[in-house]
Amino acid sequence: MSFERLGLSAAILRAVAEQGYSTPTPVQRAAIPAVLRGHDLMAGAQTGTGKTAGFALPILHRLAERATRGPRRIRCVVLAPTRELAAQVEQSFRDYGIYVPLKSTAIFGGVSPGPQINTLRRGVDILVATPGRLLDHVNQRNVDLSAVEILVLDEADRMLDMGFVRDVRRILKALPTKRQSLLFSATFSIAIKRLADEFLHAPEHIEMAHNNRPIELVSQRIHPVDKARKRELLSWLIGSQNWRQVLVFTRTKHGANRLARQLETDGLNTAVIHGNKSQGARTRALEAFKAGKVRVLVATDIAARGLDINQLPHVVNYELPNVPEDYVHRIGRTGRAGRVGEAISLVCNEEKTYLADIERLLKRELPKVAIEGYEPTVAQNPVKPAHNHHGHAKLQDSPAPMRSRRGKRHHNRRRNAGGGRAQEPSIL
Numbered sequence: 001m002s003f004e005r006l007g008l009s010a011a012i013l014r015a016v017a018e019q020g021y022s023t024p025t026p027v028q029r030a031a032i033p034a035v036l037r038g039h040d041l042m043a044g045a046q047t048g049t050g051k052t053a054g055f056a057l058p059i060l061h062r063l064a065e066r067a068t069r070g071p072r073r074i075r076c077v078v079l080a081p082t083r084e085l086a087a088q089v090e091q092s093f094r095d096y097g098i099y100v101p102l103k104s105t106a107i108f109g110g111v112s113p114g115p116q117i118n119t120l121r122r123g124v125d126i127l128v129a130t131p132g133r134l135l136d137h138v139n140q141r142n143v144d145l146s147a148v149e150i151l152v153l154d155e156a157d158r159m160l161d162m163g164f165v166r167d168v169r170r171i172l173k174a175l176p177t178k179r180q181s182l183l184f185s186a187t188f189s190i191a192i193k194r195l196a197d198e199f200l201h202a203p204e205h206i207e208m209a210h211n212n213r214p215i216e217l218v219s220q221r222i223h224p225v226d227k228a229r230k231r232e233l234l235s236w237l238i239g240s241q242n243w244r245q246v247l248v249f250t251r252t253k254h255g256a257n258r259l260a261r262q263l264e265t266d267g268l269n270t271a272v273i274h275g276n277k278s279q280g281a282r283t284r285a286l287e288a289f290k291a292g293k294v295r296v297l298v299a300t301d302i303a304a305r306g307l308d309i310n311q312l313p314h315v316v317n318y319e320l321p322n323v324p325e326d327y328v329h330r331i332g333r334t335g336r337a338g339r340v341g342e343a344i345s346l347v348c349n350e351e352k353t354y355l356a357d358i359e360r361l362l363k364r365e366l367p368k369v370a371i372e373g374y375e376p377t378v379a380q381n382p383v384k385p386a387h388n389h390h391g392h393a394k395l396q397d398s399p400a401p402m403r404s405r406r407g408k409r410h411h412n413r414r415r416n417a418g419g420g421r422a423q424e425p426s427i428l
């Protein structure tokens, strides 16, 4: 199936071709015709599935097809939970809409509202926004939403997790009731279904077969380790495996800062993004990471939401998330758009219940590989060495061109102790 068969205009197909997309992804195959038909939509799709183009392409088509006269008015609103996601979604509208005469802008908190007000006054067709900042503009009458034809709630589950539901409801009140509404969510809780019942009208449902499961192309592995030795193990893995670009998740902002400082001390070029960082600092960190100037990006869940890094090969859960769905979101940062990725979790005894929740959600056990020299000491039972394990061979054979002095010391110590053997763990 090609994009040409989905009913999109030549101007949009040209932009899609320039993006290098040849075949629509499953969510695009399902969503594009439904949106073109003008239906409301409830779509289960996680990031990395191509869902953004799934709504942006048909929206651009519909808005361009029914051009309006007079000054530009906002005809489409996309609500996204984070600044990064809002910026990325808006960039997608620009990329896909390069040959149609529509203007878009993104508005979010953390930056001065002045330039946003000016852009809104000059007129835009498509507004991508985080709920809080949009509501501020609505309340201050900087923005007129009375001509909105299409509303999208992107990553709706995350929007609810982040406590935006009241803001979303208030924004809904400022929109015309006659409109097309689309809801995208990686997971469907009762709260999401309730919200969907409130604002979708006879929606078409799209549920990808593995809705709550990470993309099959991500290989996942657990390394059991004591909490106090996680940082050492992480530095060692990065150095010995020669990972050049790795996204590391921590649970807290404070933990992210601390880990980044320690990795820097270990000689690893590291940047941090979390909710307390200014927008400028986040953008700089992300750019440096994408450009390969920074090797490790440490992030909290909220800040990493919506990050789209092409060919990101490694994601590490330095700490497991306490919300199991976040695990799916995190590892969805790698293995995107058909590429192979690796997601590794460093799991200590204290996180056993989080791991159990994640495995329940995934409906399978994740492979556990203890790294010799870093085996957990807590509640340890005798262990059987793993044979022919993927992690085993790799850990022994990989070159270690970049290793910090501390990393080297640990590595040597490990080698003396038997050297990088992977073992089946017993504690988890």
Ligand code: AMP
Pocket: 020, 021, 022, 023, 024, 025, 028, 046, 047, 048, 049, 050, 051, 052, 053, 308, 310, 336, 337
């Ligand atoms: P999303 O799930 O919307 O965040 O998209 C994930 C990634 O897939 C982005 O980097 C897109 O540029 C890319 N992408 C979207 N659609 C396609 C497609 N049909 N073919 C190849 N890559 C795509």
